[in-house]
Amino acid sequence: MLRPLLLILTLLAAPAGANAAQRTYAVEGDCGGRPMTTVRxxxxxxxxxxxxxxxxxxxxMPRGLLPLGNGxxxxxxxxxxxxxxxxxWRLSFGPDGAPRWRTLAQGLSMPHTVARGPDGRIYVSEMNRILTLDPEAADPAATVRTVIGDLPDNRLHDNRHPLSSFVFDGDGALLVNVGAPSDRCVDARGRARTDGSSGCADSADTAQVRRHAYLDDGRWAEESTVFASGLRNSIALVRHRSGTLLQGENxxxxxxPDHPYDEINVLRRGGHYGWPYCVDLTTPLPGWSAAQARxxxxxxxxxxxxxxxxxxDLIYYEGAMFPELRGRLLMSWHGYRRAGGRIVAAETDAQGRPxxxxGGRYAIYPRGSLTYPAGAPSVRGKVLTPGWDAVAGRQPRGSPVVMAVADDGSIWVTDDRSRAILRIARQ
Structure with missing residues (x-):
């Protein structure tokens, strides 16, 4: 009787309206102690x-996700x-397993990343600052403190990339994403914009990953240096224990629909990774000549x-629940087009490089696959969610954002379009 009852409860709880109903996950059966969705x-x-x-x-719109260690x-x-x-928000669970929510801070501007720093404190990225707060305080909102302020405010630009994200380097430095101020830096006629004020010159202060040196006791230098540039959107950042820094490029x-390709980049200090001049391996973008693009x-x-x-999002899996995934690079593909809506586990070398x-292929929804360009490197691995396409009345197309590994080794993931938190576990 468990499956029909869970399905009925889910349908009764579905939000009103056609769009909301299309984004509702039906459940039937058990998935490691949670109601199991119909996603293959x-x-x-x-x-x-x-x-x-x-x-x-x-x-x-749930985005960032961080376990606190007590469930x-x-x-x-x-x-x-x-x-x-x-x-x-803080998510906890009652004795019956029901989710309970508590607001810790509000009135923020597009918060995304949440992570524990080298000092054990909690840090959060907003659009134009990095802040810290104490989730264990009686009044967490009163503990909010700006750590790095005055990051570029990209919300005023068309096709902007306003979200900030960050990762901690081995020496405690903060590596902070500053997104591009436009899509590809061409004007209305498709001609390249080369003036510095457009944010498209090599000397621009956006489309880069900045490095803020760690001082001590939860303090970082306000002044930054450019760690890497030519990066349109570096929301996905991860550091391997060997020191390798990876970036997922949107x-x-x-x-x-079949061009250009997204990328995984190994970041090195001083490197320029092509935006807005180049895509794929060495292809100039329309509007830029080969001489301009270099x-x-x-x-x-x-x-x-x-x-x-x-x-x-990019994370390395080191949990106990899926030993076959240990050391692999997990990637969330959030895109709404036919290749998106997937979580992929890529094989890696000892330095964490995929x-x-x-001559590889990639899957597309609703079915089928397409071939990468001849000679192009594609990640070796497997799709963990091969059936996360929309199924009328049963499930929405997946829109995974951030992943995190729980103490038991299960993989939790936020889905911002469907306003959901999901958990990958052993069946």
């Missing part, structure tokens, strides 16, 4: 539904694409990803 998974795995919002309680979680809520609508939005002088991606896959093949 890799053998041995299932996708459980931890929570899906239907009212005013809980985040409106509780921190969740950042983008809130919307306007300043002041974001918040940070490439430009040409109208073609693609042969730019850093090449270590691997190509499917066009418009939109990688929004292993690649040439």
């Amino acid at each position: 998974m890799a053998p041995g795995a299932c996708l459980g539904l931890v929570w899906q919002g239907t009212g005013t309680e809980g985040p409106r 509780d979680w921190l969740v950042t809520d983008l809130g919307g694409w306007d300043p002041g609508r974001g918040s940070v 490439s430009v939005d040409l109208t073609t 693609c042969g002088e730019r850093e090449r991606p270590v691997a190509l990803l499917p066009p418009h896959a939109a990688p929004l 292993l690649t093949d040439t």
Whole structure:
């Protein structure tokens, strides 16, 4: 009787309206202690539904995710694409397993990343600052303190990339993403914009990863240096224990569904990775001549990803639940086009770099696959969520954002379009 009852409860809880109903996850059966969604998974795995919002309680657009070690979680809520609508929530569970939400801070501008720093404190990225807060305080909102302020405010630009994200380097330095101020730096006639004020020159102060040196006791230098540039959107950043830094590049939005390809880059200090001049391996973007682009002088991606896959998170899996995944690089592909809506586990070498093949293929929804360009490196691995496409009345197309590994080794993931938190576990 468990499956029909869970399905009925889920349908009764579905939000009103056609769009909301299309984004509701139906459940049937059990997935490691959580209701199991109908999403077809890799053998041995299932996708459980931890929570899906239907009212005013809980985040409106869940993005960042961090386990607190006692079964509780921190969740950042983008809130919307306007300043002041974001918040940070604490998720806990009652004796019956029911989710309970508590607001820790609100009135934030597009918060995304939440992480524990080298000093053990909690840090959160907003659009134009990095802050810290104490989730264990009686009044967490009163503990909010700016750590790095005055990051570029990209919300005033068309096709902007306003979100900030960050990762800690081995010496404690903060490596902070500053997104590009436009899509590909061409004017209305498709001609290259080369003036410095457009944010498209090599000397521009956006489209880069900045390095803020660690001082001590939760303090970082306000002044930064440019760690790497030519990066359109570096929301996905991860550091391997060997010191390798990886970035997932959301490439430009040409109208073609099969071009250009997204990228995985190995970041090195001083490297320029092509934006807005080059895509793929050495292809100049329309509007830029080969002489202007100088693609042969730019850093090449270590691997190509499917066009418009939109990688929004990278993590290394070291949990106990899936020993076959240990050491692999997990990627969330958030894109709404036919290659997106997937979580992929890529094989890696000892330095955490993804292993690649040439002549590979990538899957598309609703079915089928396409071939990467001849000679192009594509990640070697497997898709954990091969059936996360929309199925009327049963499940929405997946829109995974941030992943985190729980103490038991299960993989938790936020889905911002469907206002859900899900959990990959052993079936």
